[in-house]
Amino acid sequence: MRAQKIPETSIVRLSMYSRYLGRLVQRGIITISSGGIAEGVGGSPAQVRKDLAYFGEFGTRGVGYNVKDLHRHILKILGLTNEWPVVLVGAGNLGTALCLYRGFFERGFRIVGVFDSDPIKIGQLLGEQEILPLEKLGEIIKEEEARIGIIAVPGDYAQETANKLISFGIKAILNFAPQAINVPDDVELRNIDLGVNLEVLTFKLTV
């Protein structure tokens, strides 16, 4: 029920707050105001308070938030106190970049399998991961209890890759292929088209 009520933009901002708070923890900062958080991530204090209010009462009027407590609490809200095994399909340039992306690892995401259909790539190493044939997908998903899949295949193969992941029990998909895909209602999906981001910029430059 909670997921329906909270806008996705708030979740994205929570994720940003938690990164900022993580840095403050490292620097030994004890308390911070909503204004301080807003300044750190580039937002407004009212927005920070509203985002946090979705999840209950934090902070003390006039004192602010305890940095460590708030950090831990947001990580918990985001599900980041668990480790998340993730499978990645597509070992091209983008797949390679994603597989080696430290940001995932630092936040508790662990790539437990990288898959490709290209016989030349199969058996090669990406970091510590050996590239596996697609035939192993179901086995690894089951063994590692992965619920998240990343798609980094060419557009034409995106939908069939998604179907395969879902048939093996994947419940959330991050799709980097330049092609929108469809998934059943009980599967979470984010389509990431890197080109769209540039186009928001050119729209603004064109105005």
Place this chain on the structure above:
Amino acid sequence: MRAQKIPETSIVRLSMYSRYLGRLVQRGIITISSGGIAEGVGGSPAQVRKDLAYFGEFGTRGVGYNVKDLHRHILKILGLTNEWPVVLVGAGNLGTALCLYRGFFERGFRIVGVFDSDPIKIGQLLGEQEILPLEKLGEIIKEEEARIGIIAVPGDYAQETANKLISFGIKAILNFAPQAINVPDDVELRNIDLGVNLEVLTFKLTV
């Protein structure tokens, strides 16, 4: 003024509509309804009509939209009837993937320079691009009249890279570094944190 009034989410959807319409053009489809577009991209007909209405009257009641005209019109709105020279700083895995990402090229984005500070990388080829030293950044931006810069450097170097790009006249930045940056008001910025996308998924899986 237009940019202030139109929500960014609508621009993102326009970008998606244009991709879908482009495929319909290739398949020789002449007209389409708002319902058809909505189905093609995974949205609602009312949303499609609302997004398009920001930019004037399209389509004929009972007939729908002319696919070719609407496609061309949206590309124009997005600024994609021009070619956009883009500079890319950071030739690591992500930079490499971005440099070779066909989706950019297909939509009129042309990478005119790839830059890195690592002496080992300088002089190597990424596709047809030779990796250049950072010292050449200003020269290439000027020569190619680039107004868009992509940052794919480690987080600790993101802000100084942005400052450099801006000092050389860049007006829009796509930041892939896992660190938020600040830019002056007259510079457009999109921070892309690939981890945030996974965290929206884990939030939903955690609920």
